[in-house]
Amino acid sequence: MKKYLFTLVIAAMAFAISNAQAHTGSSAPKKIVKKAAHHKAAPTANTGDEKEPDISKSLATDFHCELGNNVTIYKNAGDDKSIALRWHKKLHALERVGTTTGAIRFENRTLGLVWIGIPAKSMLLDSNKGQQLANECKTAEQMVAKPAAVPAIGLMATKS
Template identity: 55%
Template structure:
């Protein structure tokens, strides 16, 4: 019986040893680099058509019958807005020596937003101030722009957090 047990034990050890040797080889074979077919190149997607330029952003706006509002901004910048009561869809903006026509862009926030896409000008006006942005480069051109009426507005009272509840 001892001989059978010894033979069985030897066989078991030999079997385990052979599994230990062959298992890494089998695993290595399954982890070899798989060759994959490259997908056929898709034709390049057609570029989205550029927005139709209706000429609305071009030309010099007529500001003779317009109401003029001068704004003083940070860093000594200044600009002038020209509005016309008969046309609330457009304003004219003098920035530096150029006069550009901007078209109203609808918003859900209540801010007045006007843009000239050709030149990349974007004016955002809220009751406390205005800001002029370059929408092509993403930079501020003029910030903290205030008209004389906005400068006269009283500053909001500071809120005491202890008494705000």
């Protein structure tokens, strides 16, 4: 038994030494190539002369969001391509962007505002800064609590 153990230890050491020697061989030095820096286009500064959308004939929908934020969406009955969005007492025009997920998405690329609506909630994002401005935005109808699902009688079996 000792003979086999000794042979096994010697074989393992020989394998480790040969493996270590294979990795210590120096290869040709690698050339470091610096790539030209790709600069992002600077976002256009909001000069404040953005034309305010006309909301005189629009239907308003109020959204109440987390952290006490409020957003109001103004939509014309015949126009599903654009909306007006009131955020922090300022009115912004947003254009609809197609999605593959079924979510409703409107953007103002100049300001970086993105409004996304799904059946459960909506959210307002700032794509320039990469952050959420308002989340869990819901209308009064969406805030109404749905009754809890009642389990079927067969699922409420108790042990006696």
